[in-house]
Amino acid sequence: MEQLFYYLKVSWFSVKRAPLPYMLTVLILSLGLGVFFSNATFYYRINSDPLPAKSDKLFFPMMLLVPYQCSNCKPPSVLSYSNVAKLNASDIPSAKAAMYSAGGYLRLNAEQAPTPVTVRITQRDFFSMFDVPLLHGSIWPDNQPRDELLLSKATAEKLFGRTDVTGQQVLLDDRLFTIIGVLDQWQMLPKLYDAFNRNYLNPTEDIYLPLESGYDYNYLSNTNSSTFEDADYRKLATDGRTKAIHQLQYWVQLDTPAQQQAYRQFMANLVADEKAAGRHPSAEANQLVMMRDIVSYFDGESGDIKAFAIVTLLFLLVCVFNASHLSLNRYLSNQYEFSLRRALGANRSQLQVQLLVDMGLMSTFTLAGAAIIAYGGIKLMNYLWPSNSLFASWDLQLMLALAALTLLCSYLVTLYPSLRASFGSLNKQLKE
Amino acid sequence: MITLTNLGKVFRTELIETHALRDVNLQVNEGEFAALTGPSGSGKSTLLNILGTLESFDSGDYQLDGKSVKGLSDAALSKLRNEKIGFIFQSFNLIKDFSIYDNIELPLRYRGLKAAERKQRIERALELVGLHARRDYLPGQLSGGQQQRVAIARAIAGEPRILLADEPTGNLDSLMARQVMELLEQINRQGCTILMVTHDPDQARRAGRNIQIIDGQLHDSTMYDPLAQHTA
DSSP: OHHHHHHHHHHHHHHHHSHHHHHHHHHHHHHHHHHHHHHHHHHHHHTSOSOTTTTTTEEEEEOOOOSSOOTTOOOOSSEEHHHHHHHHTOOOSSEEEEEEEEEEEEESSTTSOOEEEEEEEEOTHHHHHTTOOEEEEOOOSSSSOOSEEEEOHHHHHHHHSSSOOTTOEEEETTEEEEEEEEEOSOOOSSOGGGOGGGGGGSOOOSEEEEHHHHHHTTOOOSSOOEESSSOOTTOIIIIIHHSOEEEEEEEEEOOSHHHHHHHHHHHHHHHHHHHHTTOOOSOOOOEEEEGGGHHHHTTOSOHHHHHHHHHHHHHHHHHHHHHHHHHHHHHHHTHHHHHHHHHTTOOHHHHHHHHHHHHHHHHHHHHHHHHHHHHHHHHHHHHHOGGGGGGOOOOHHHHHHHHHHHHHHHHHHHHHHHHHHHHSOHHHHHHO | OEEEEEEEEEEEOSSOEEEEEEEEEEEEOTTOEEEEEOSTTSSHHHHHHHHTTSSOOSEEEEEETTEEOTTOOHHHHHHHHHHHEEEEOTTOOOOTTSOHHHHHHHHHHHHTOOHHHHHHHHHHHHHHHTOGGGTTSOGGGSOHHHHHHHHHHHHHHTOOSEEEEESTTTTSOHHHHHHHHHHHHHHHHTTOEEEEEOSOHHHHHHSSEEEEEETTEEEEEEEOOHHHHHHO
16 A cells, blocks of 8 residues: 555656646546547437336337238338227237327416426336336226326426325316326436337326327327328327327337247237238238337437547547657656666566556546536537437446546556556666 | 676667677676776776666676576566666766655665665665755755765665666766765775776776776776775
């Protein structure tokens, strides 16, 4: 330990000898790491797995169940009500839920000004499939239509100023609903159950409404709906249930490879039956996409963030190169001292340990600088792209990654200069 | 103690080869005080660097205490330098932002000695060079002669068997040079072998032996009569 403090003292004296070049080296490296890390935070969050224990068990089935012939077509990303009913007939999945999102206005009573809210219209298995935590109350006992809804914790607090509000009534688009449950703090990031059209970047919804009620009250999807025949969108309760109005996302939980295989077979059989009935004129184009692959399936990976990630990585490399150059100058100006130490009996290993401590000291300063710059970078990005702000938080893993990357970059920056210093000629410097 | 056999050193560039040392044969016994003299560029410092293992040689052999240093690893050479050899440089080579104490401590640190033993040795060395009261000074606060005495203290703190001094008085005025020479003589009397590069004939005479190098070859090796030294 005493030797470690001695090495730190030697490094500190070396810093004091030429503080400006040292600060410049740290600043350049901090800048590269900070810019890279602020972008890497978004990249890491957006590409993280929100349900690592389940993401290989949740599947998004898609079929070309449309009333016209289409060659080489991908199946639509949303299904019609009747398609879902057919898929729902299978009891192979451990859980299954159809869903879509809509918008609405919420208030406590007719005197209050309405607040715009996002609504997820879904079925009861949604909550177990996506590990949605419940703070108060319960979820619907079945998938029947009912004037009951669940609120997010934030919505309950905003509306009532508290969370234990089960049994209370609210007006959603001026229809009276009873609150049967309040969710605990929950933010599925990224929100992969709604991956199409980059909706996975949006926050989870404020209100959760039964699917059948959503259809009864003609809530149309606010993100993705299409029709493949003459149908009236405004009549979801009737046309929506019988005609080819596609707006439902459908998720199934298939826990084992055997279940997955059986479900694929079920989908193939369904196509065969539909073909026999004349309702599937196209060739089979079934898809069963795992949740962890859903973003790439929809080509939803953010091109901006990916491109920016490459740019910031290149910027980091430039910074490392420049910092290494500055570091080399600093070490060469200290070459005399290295030579002296070697002449007095320090071997190369001892010098390398000294240089590692020097690197550790520089890493500490750089880490602090990089964290500040990264924090500033994230704030700036939140300001420029507010929709991405959900993905700006750091966790321990991310902080450790920054520390490890800082150490690696500091090592790269000092590697060549330290080798030059250790293997430099002894006699020349000492004679001068 | 030191035996050089047909030792040679060549400096090579793309265009020319310069033979810095050719077929040098030398025997230095324990306790000797030898001066290495010769014109500039004759190979004195190169020889001293080779003796201090700061520089390699191309041919021949160098034995220290009966063991060849040829082919020794970096770690072994560093250990040898640390334990057996002390260096005194013309330009002192003190680390300017380290205190006198810290400068003298340098070789002892790399030997892995405990703090208490390091302190004991440093204080003994400081006593010998008469700078105990200035142990916390920085080198820049001392005169040239005092700085060279610090360098001598650093060289002897590790109790080496050989002191290699490269023009130790080259940067000093005559009074300070005399003080440094007296100190070296005192150290020599305590049994330490000293090899000193010098241009000064008076200082060469004060050493017991003069080894003259001309054009990389050992030209003459004169033993002086100690009595004659005093009368001179």
